[in-house]
Every structure is written in structure tokens, then in C-alpha cells.
Amino acid sequence: MEEKRDYAKECGIRCRQIRMSKGMSQQALADLVNVTAQAISKWEKEGISNIDHIMKLSSALGQDITADQFDQDGVLTEVGKEILRIIIEAKGYVDFSDIESNMFGMKSDRIGNELFKLERIGGVVREQFKDFAGEDRDGIFITAKGVIIYKNTVMFPNAEQLAAVITLDERLEDRFSSFQDLIDSDRVTKFMMEANRINSKGFRVDYLAYLYKCHFDTVVKHAYEHNMLFNKAIIDENVCGKSCYIDLLRRMAQGISRKEFEDAIEEYFRDLDNFEDYFPIIDELEYQAAGLDEYNMDALQYFCDNIENMPDYYSIYFDEEDWILNSDKSSMCETLRDLLKAADYSSRFDEEGDSVAFGEFVQRIRENEEAFFGNLDDSQKKNSNLWFTEEEVRKYVDENILSPKTEEEKKLDEMLRKLWKTDPQILNYYYSFPKAWEDNGLAQYIRDKVGVPDMSMHDEAPLE
DSSP, X not given: OHHHHHHHHHHHHHHHHHHHHTTOOHHHHHHHHXXXXXXXXXXXXXXXXXXXXXXXXXXXXXXXXXXXXXXXXXXXXXXXXXXXXXXXXXTTEEEHHHHHXXXXXXXXXXXXXXXXXXXXXXXXEEEEEEOTTSOEEEEEEEOHHHHHHHHHHSSSOOHHHHHHOOOHHHHHTTXXXXXXXXXXXXXXXXXXXXXXXXXXXXXXXXXXXXHHHHHSOHHXXXXXXXXXXXXXXXXXXXXXXXXXXXXXXXXXXXXOOHHHHHHHHHHHXXXXXHHHTTHHHHHHHHHHXXXXXXXXXXXXXXXXXXXXXXXXXXXXXXXXXXXXXXXXXXHHHHHHHHHHHHTTXXXXXXXTSOBHHHHHHHHHHHHHHHHHHHTSOHHHHTOGGGSSOHHHHHHHHHHHSOOOOSHHHHHHHHHHHHHHHHOTHHHHTTTOOOHHHHHHTHHHHHHHHHTXXXXXXXXXXXXX
């Protein structure tokens, strides 16, 4: 009986492996054999013992799922090592298509077979799921064992890269059975994906930054962070996103109003959108000025980054400032210089392509913070309750923590209230205040201004 169960289980495993190697979804296979996708999922997990089902599935897949066609000796090949390297460099997760594009034309079924070997030895987990945007994904996650395998088989593993990897074990945290289960349970990331489409500027920006930094799923963060209001430049320089108490103190020390912040953000993104129109032109001019083309440049950078005895890429490329400013070096340099000057981009953007105006705004609030803390005496520095009077806090709150005014702000506010009802823990921690503010009524005053539900109704402990 045990042998029969093992046989059925193996058929289920092979069915899944062959299906995924062909890039076929469970629904697509189900349609071919006239069953439901749930039936396919069950067979792949629990096994297939019915001979009629086995024959139909084998016919639909074009391969006999009873025949073990894959090497299961657990030996990691060079292809397997390369796949692990790609996943490691991507911090623990990649789409199958990303592996294909990095395997130099290797056939998909060969890559699928190598992934299957890695799965059999516990190095990776391959899962098809619908992501937070509802798109079908074919994802590869590295496991803790996969990191150990890679570390022990590569001659000089990059310790910094390994430290940045997030394994599937860490993602699921013993609370979820699959990544799809995690997605279906993650209300915050779904909320943030929808909120990203709302042009709310500075409305509730500190709280949204807190959600983004602390609760936004890491698998999708790298794909969306540059498109979101809360991208790295803005978070690092302006938004603490720690707790309402800390964020409020920081804003007051910076000496800026919500309106000033909104205006700076609006100008930042307006400049960014305008500058992106010039990226293709600038790229082409850069290639020509360097005497190379896009493919030469890509190859050069790849080998400089990956081959130990190659020099640093930027040291053998060219001095960007030199060729932009020195028209004698290339006619293309002069063209680009004139282009930037005509559009006033030479004064609006620095050499990194960053907005000069936004940089000046950031510098101003830094100086304000430095000046504020520099004027505190030693006793004040040790007690944040002494930084501002109750009247000063109330005045700032009245002027800056505002009710929604535009239709987009009202929509965002409604979404937040729904989120708070379903997941109060993400609310409790952020809107907790020191005892002094609870005693003098400031804490409740702020919560009332924001419209935070009565937190005493919730028994959940604050997040650590």
C-alpha cells in the first residue's frame, strides 16, 4: 500500500514538473483533460492513482508522467549553480522568464529540468500564483537550504549578497502554506498597490510611508518602488515613517508645512517626468560619445561586474562630466550640451539627473533640523516631550493634519478606514503616543483629527 501511495505521489510531482516546464497553468491543463483547476492542484499535491487520469494527463502533456525522466541524484550541475546565482543576486526571488533571459538561449525545458532537480534537493520552490496586481506569475523562490547549497558550492560567495537574500522560509514565517496564501492574506500590500494610483500628494503621507516601509511585501517592492510616491529618495530624505509621534516631531523640527511638502513633491515628479523624455536621446549620445553602441556597453558592464580580474566599469568607460562639457571631444558632446542648455536642464538637474530644486528643498529641511536640535539645551535633548509646548503641537496639528478635501483624498481616506477595520494592528502601533500626550489629551486629539477608530475596541498587541 505504501508503495502505491509513493507511486501516485511521484506521478503528481512529475505532472507538476512537466506542466510547469511547458509554461502551462493548472487551468490550461484542466481544460485539456476536462476537469477543474482544483482537481489538478489536488493531484499534483496528493498524487494520482487513477490510471485513466494518468493516461489523459500524459496525453495532454505529451510526456509519460509515470516515467522518471529527470536526474534525481542531487548533484548540482553548473546550470543549477547559475540558476542559484541569478536568484541570489535578485535577493531570493525571480520570475521564470528572468532566468530564461539570463541563460544565454538555453531551452525552457532544460531550465525547467534543472529547476526540478533543485526543487527535489530542497534548494528552491517554484510556484505559479496571481500577484498583487492580479497578474499570473511563475515564480522561483530560494529556500534556506538553497542559500547553504550555494554558499558551499561557490568558491568565493559574496557575503553581502547572501546577507541581502530573503528566503521563502522567511517570507512565509510559518504562517502561510504558499506564497499565494500570503498574497491572499496581505491586505496592506493590496491596499498600497491601489493607493499608488491615487494622486494624493502629501495626504497621510507619513502613515502611508510607514505602511510601505514596514508592511509592503518585499517580493513586489523592488518592482514598484520607483513608480510610487514613497520611493527611496523621498523616504530617505523627508519621511521617517516610524510612528505618528516621531514623524510629527520631525516635521515640526524641519519647520515645513504639509503644503510646502506637497509643492516640493509635485515639482519633483513634474521634473522627473519631463527629464525622462530625454533619457533615450541622452543614452544614444552617450554611446556615440564613447565610440560604442548599446550592445558593446552592456557586454562591457556585464564582464566588468562579474569577472574578478576585469577593471571597474566606470573607470574604463569615460568621464561623463568631461565629455558633456568638452565640445572638442565629440560633436555629440556639443549636441547634448546644447540640448540640455536649450531645455534649461543644465540648471534644473545635477550630474546624477536629480532635481536641483528638490535637492535644495531637502538641504533646507536638513539645515532646519540641525538648527532646531542645536538650539536645545542638554535637558531638552534628553526628553522629547520638552521640544514643543502643547499649544505649539495643537497649532501644528490644526494646520497640517487635515480632513480629506479632494475627491482623491476622500477615496484614500475611505480605503484607509476599511483597512483599519480589517487589520487594526497596523493602526495601533503607529498611533500610539507617550503617556504625557495621553494624559494631556494631545494623543486623542490627533487620533480624532485623523479619524482613527477607537483603539480600545481592539485587543491586539501593538506591533514590535
